[in-house]
Amino acid sequence: MAKPPTRRRSKTERFERPSSDSPLSAALPSRDELARFIREAGQTDVSAIASRFGLKGSDRRDLRVLLKSMQADGGLGRRGRRGLAEAGATPPVGVADVVERDADGELFVRLANAGEDAPLVRLAPDAAEKAAGAPGLGDRVLVRFVATEAGETEARLIKRLGQxxxxxxxxxxxxxxxxxxxxxxxxxxxxxxxxxxxxxxxxxxxxxxxxxxxxxxxxxxxxxxxxxxxxxxxxxQPRAASLIAIHSHGIPTGFPEAAEEESERARPPTLAGREDLRDLPLITIDPADARDHDDAVYSHPDEDPANAGGFVVWVAIADVAAYVRPSSSLDRAAWGKGNSVYFPDRVEPMLPERLSAGLCSLVQGEDRACFAVQMQFDRTGRKVRHRFTRGLMRSAAKLSYEQAQAAIDGEPDDQTDPLLEPILRPLWAAYAAMKAGREARSPLEIESEERRIRLNAEGEVVSIEKRAGLQAHKLIEEMMIQANVCAAESLEQKKTPLIYRIHDAPSKEKLFALGDFLSTVGIRWSKGEAATTRRFNDLLRQTRGGPHAQIVNEVVLRSQMQAVYSPDNIGHFGLNLDRYAHFTSPIRRYADLVVHRALIRALKLGQDGLSDAELPRLTETAEHITACERRAMAAERDANDRYVASFLSEHEGATFEGRITGVTRFGLFVRLEDTGADGLVPVSSLGGEYFVHDERTHALVGERSGKRWRLGTRVQVKLLEATPVTGGLLLEMLSEADPADPTAPRPKLGVRGRSTRPVPGRGRKR
CATH class of the missing domain: 2.40.50.700 (OB fold (Dihydrolipoamide Acetyltransferase, E2P))
Structure with a gap:
């Protein structure tokens, strides 16, 4: 009798759950054993399971049937094409998409390639965010899934997988x-x-x-x-530069509705729990276009006979902690932003305007809550003692740096004339003593030029100006530094955890590289001697005014490490201070708000101090706000580059004086004298020979002629192209290279650099 043909089962039938009496191999593990193994593995596949339980041949086929049954029951879920995991479980590490933002601004991710019913997991910024950048909606990220103390799962960012x-x-x-x-x-x-x-x-x-x-x-x-x-x-659009920077760097904008509502409920301060400081003629001194005022100063001679010739200096800071309470919506929004971000045409504030430009801004003539430090200095600028207090103040005047400086220089205006003798001269006298103390400390004195981009009402660039280095700037800077030192000292004395601002000394590798370079310009530098700010300052003074001043200043700057936030103190190398914490700008920096809360807790100045929940997170917070600072700096720099490129796009073909500020194997970066803009001269346009990048001397060297393009050299260039949308400038070199140095060794190919074949008529845009 003929055997009936075998009917091929449909895909649906093959995947149906077997009935309870289906004959499966006795060698299979139980469902509980399988579930336990898969749970512990996090993610696995059929081959790994079969290997673990020693299943082969028909047993493996039966294993697949059992696993399909567990999937149909909802106990297992798919992970990719072949992976298996416990239903609803997340792997230890996985690729996810940022798919949702809640009312508080928090982001949620879903595993990539998972179904719409896959669980959403809150994205918590992690240490790696300082390298990865802040993600936004639509980004794909690599995350680590961890269980919180509350029994929930959160995603920790490892890497943003590229915009x-x-x-x-x-x-x-x-x-x-x-x-x-x-x-x-x-x-x-x-x-x-x-x-x-x-x-x-x-x-x-x-x-x-x-x-x-x-x-x-x-x-x-x-x-x-x-x-x-x-x-x-x-x-x-005239304001497109900052718009591009905000989006490309993932700068958080706006505030959740709950945070805005909290700020609207804030009320003006009263004297309850505060020292009345309204009789102190504290004044604010800020840039003329300052959008907020978070610090005020006042000084007078010390009347204590034991401190003859000394001064009392008051620094009062906006008491942001009184309005932004731990774990509130305002606090979560401020933590997420980390700091305010400033562009030529706008500011993206850390706090809503109701606070940043209102109740937390030390507005002239208005009662404001403040956190103040009273410091006493002797005639040599040494700090004798200090104390902190929470007070109620009323700013006596709002001055610009230029106003205050003009008054001291003998040109007071109607506002500063009555302030000159009672307020401004005592401030400058106190600064003279503090300056002596600063010079004895010898912080790093690297020169830097800042420029200000001026816009008209339509947002178009009308000028780019150098910022004048006024004594008024240095006065405020030194008084803020000393207030920050006081904050760190008080918290250490009370053994209260805090977030320091730390700055490490240059590494040995950087010191050796600096020594190698200095030897090429005839300057002695002992590589084995420890790095100190006094050594660097002596080097800068030795070369100041000479032909190598600019290049030495640039190379010394590049040898320094970047400052960061950390709960572990190593001191601040650049300021030459053993302990330092940011206290003076809580309107625009979350670090300062944390320090304020720590002081409130340590000095028992209220119930709104650092909470127990914040203490274990200080390391995470320090790493996060360091990342936010890097993000803000990059966004501000990119926006400025685009504004400058827009301004210079009207001057294509013009000739500019500049200085070589970067040497790479693909070309020279030149900083233009008038605007401070950086443009690229492609190596392919430098001449008809190969050029070798000599890292030791920071130079491009002609392989045949030996002619050199060196870091710091003054040059003349032509602007070929300015691209506002990218901020790139393409330049043509008009100057001649330095002649070959017969005493300098020629760099070897593949060791110090590589030769680059010139390509006529082609360049690379920056």
Missing amino acids: SAHKVLGVVRKARKETRVEAVDRKSKEVMLLTGEDAEKVREGDLVVAQPGSGRPEHRYGPKPGRLLEIIGRED
């Missing part, structure tokens, strides 16, 4: 019936192609956020398909 790979901020270009999105990041070559409705929604010059779409490129090497996420503005 260019998953989300791109770009400008729309329409040509040849194509709509492209070109990344505004100078370092990215990302290009996406928009089609259909997305292409119809955008215009030439729109600034958009896009991400890779589905489908394949029309041509093998053409742009990848893209999907439009958001139109954020226009490249020709």
Whole structure:
């Protein structure tokens, strides 16, 4: 009798759960044993399970049936194509997408390639954020999933997997019936192609956020398909530079509704629990365009006979801790931002305007809550003692640095004339004593030039000016430094944990590299001697006014480490201080708010001090706010570059004086004298020979001629191209290279650098 044909089961039938009486191998582990193994593994697959329980042949087939049954029951979930995990479980480490932001501004992630029903997990910033940057909606991230004390799971950021790979901020270009999105990041070559409705929604010059779409490129090497996420503005808008910086660096904007409501409920301060300081003529001295005023100063001669010739100096700071309480919506928003971010045309504040420009700003003539420190200095500038108090103050005057300096220099105006004798001269007399103490301490004295970008009412750049280095700046700086020192000293004395501002000494590698360079310009530097600020200052004084002053200043600056926040103290090398904490700017820095709370707790000055819940998180907070500071600095720098490029785009073809501030194997970076802008001279445009990058001497050396382009050399360049959307400047060198130095050894290929073949007519945009 013929055997009936075997019917091939459908996909649905093959995946159905077997009935309870299905004959499965007795060698299989129980469901509980399987569930326990998968739970402990976090993520596994059929092969790993079979290997663990020694299953082969038909037993492996039965294992697959049992696992399918557990999936159908809801006990197991899929992880990728072959992976298995406990249902609802997260792996120790995984790739996830940022898919949601709640009312408090917190981000939530979902495992990549998981279904819509996969759980959302709160994203908590981690130590690696200082390298990864802050993620935003639509970003793809690598995270570590950890269990909290509350029994919940949170995601800790390991790495943001690149905006260019998953989300791109770009400008729309329409040509040849194509709509492209070109990344505004100078370092990215990302290009996406928009089609259909997305292409119809955008215009030439729109600034958009896009991400890779589905489908394949029309041509093998053409742009990848893209999907439009958001139109954020226009490249020709005067204020586009800061808009691009905000989006490309993930600067948090605005505030959750709950935080805004908390700020609106804030009320003016009263004297309850405060010392009345309204009779002290404290004044604010800030930039003329300052958007907030968080510090005020006052000084008078010390009347204590034991401190003859000494001074009493008051520094009063806005009492932000009175309004921003731990674990509140305001606090979570401020922590997330880390600091205010300042652009030429706008500010993205750490606190809502109701506080930052209102109740927490030391407005002239208004009662304000303050946290003040009273310091006594002897005639040599040595601090004798200090005390902290929470007070109620009323600013006697709001002055600009220029106003205060002009008054001291003999040109008071109507506002400063009555303040000159009772307030300004005592301040300058106290600073004279404090300056003597500063000179004895010998902090690092590296010269730097700051520039201010002035905009008109339409947001267009009208000028770029050097900021004058006034004595008024140094006076306020030194008084703030001393207040910060007092904060650290008081907290250490009370054995209260705090967040220090620390700055490590240069590494041995950097000191050796500095010594190598100095030997090439005939300056002696002992490599084995310990780094001290006095050594660096002696070097800077030795070269000041000479031909190598600028380059030595630049190389010394590059040899320094970056300052960071940390609960572990190593001192502050640049300021030459054993202990230092930020106390003086709580409106714009979360670090200062933490220090205020720590002082309130340590000195028993109220119930709104550092909470028990904050103490275990100080390391996380320090790492987070360091990352936020880096993010803000990068965004501010990029915005300034774009504003300057916009200003210079009207001067293409013009000639500028400048100085070489960077030497790389692909070209020279030149800083223009008038604007401080940095542009690139591609190595391919320097001449008809190979150039070798000599890292030791910071120079490009002609392989045949030996001619040198050295760091710090003054040069003349022509501006070929300024690109506002990227902030890039392309320059042409007009000056001649330095002649070959017969005493200098030629760098070897592959050791100090590599030769680069010139390509006529081609350059690289920065």
